[in-house]
Amino acid sequence: MAVDNRQNSSRPRRGPKKATPERLEKSALFYLERFASSSENLRRVLMRRVEASAKEHGTDREEGARFIDSLIERYQRAGLLxxxxxxxxxxxxxxxxxxxxxxxxxxxxxxxxxxxxxxxxxxxxxxxxxxxxxxxxxxxxxxxxxxxxxxxxxxxxxxxxxxxxxxxxxxxxxxxxxxxxxxxxxxxxxx
Incomplete structure (x- = not known):
């Protein structure tokens, strides 16, 4: 019989990390290293992180959206997107x-x-x-x-x-x- 180790582990499950500008930029670069993406798709991926952080840490959604928009514009100018x-x-x-x-x-x-x-x-x-x-x-x-x-x-x-x-x-x-x-x-x- 198989045992599910996730339920028996002594470590509590970690929630999402706080979506700071530095973490969002690292996440964006890591995502673009692995996947080709459209601008809107990258925006959605990063906004999911902001939403999770807002629920867990009270991160400001509007501020996160503004940072993501500026990040995407910068990546478009640089040719990453x-x-x-x-x-x-x-x-x-x-x-x-x-x-x-x-x-x-x-x-x-x-x-x-x-x-x-x-x-x-x-x-x-x-x-x-x-x-x-x-x-x-x-x-x-x-x-x-x-x-x-x-x-x-x-x-x-x-x-x-x-x-x-x-x-x-x-x-x-x-x-x-x-x-x-x-x-x-x-x-x-x-x-």
């Missing part, structure tokens, strides 16, 4: 994973990227693929199908799983025609 570069890199990465334009836009909106940057990044991706004579959305659907072994990438029971495969592509944001082409293709070269 660049929403346009973040959007372009994230669009490319998510496209390679097999996400549709709609799914990519939704994920970027969740991270607080402005709509005009999302549109500009998606259009740049489409232009890049048009120059190569390819359809970006169809290529993303193929990437997803390859990764999930759908359509021509499924080895057995293709007909039995046809509806399930169509639904999986639909949930990823691909239109019915694209999903049908992928699922009904006999070979990868047909696509």
């Amino acid at each position: 660049d929403d346009a570069a973040y959007a372009e890199a994230r669009v490319t990465s998510l496209h390679r994973r097999g996400l549709s334009d709609r799914a990519i836009a939704m994920k970027l909106r969740q991270k607080g990227v402005p709509a005009e940057l999302i549109d500009r990044s998606l259009e740049a991706l489409r232009e890049e693929h048009r120059a190569d004579g390819a359809d970006a959305n169809r290529e993303a659907a193929m990437n997803y199908a390859r990764r999930r072994r759908i359509g021509p990438f499924r080895q057995t029971a293709r007909q039995e799983n046809r509806d399930r495969d169509l639904a999986a592509l639909g949930r990823q944001g691909f239109d019915y025609e694209t999903a049908r082409r992928i699922v009904d293709a006999e070979t990868e070269t047909e696509l």
Whole structure:
């Protein structure tokens, strides 16, 4: 039988540390070392710290928000935060994973990227693929199908799983025609 050591430890659980400007800046730099981030996403991460500190230590939320805003402006001027570069890199990465334009836009909106940057990044991706004579959305659907072994990438029971495969592509944001082409293709070269 497994014993949960957290409940049996003699040390009390530590609460959040007080959100001082120094701690917030260290937290921001540590976060940016590990993750690419939009300005709004970093603001949310740091505000969660301020909120926790306000509940535990009575930290002034307004003062914390003002410091975070000035910190983000400083990081933008220094080039540590660049929403346009973040959007372009994230669009490319998510496209390679097999996400549709709609799914990519939704994920970027969740991270607080402005709509005009999302549109500009998606259009740049489409232009890049048009120059190569390819359809970006169809290529993303193929990437997803390859990764999930759908359509021509499924080895057995293709007909039995046809509806399930169509639904999986639909949930990823691909239109019915694209999903049908992928699922009904006999070979990868047909696509």
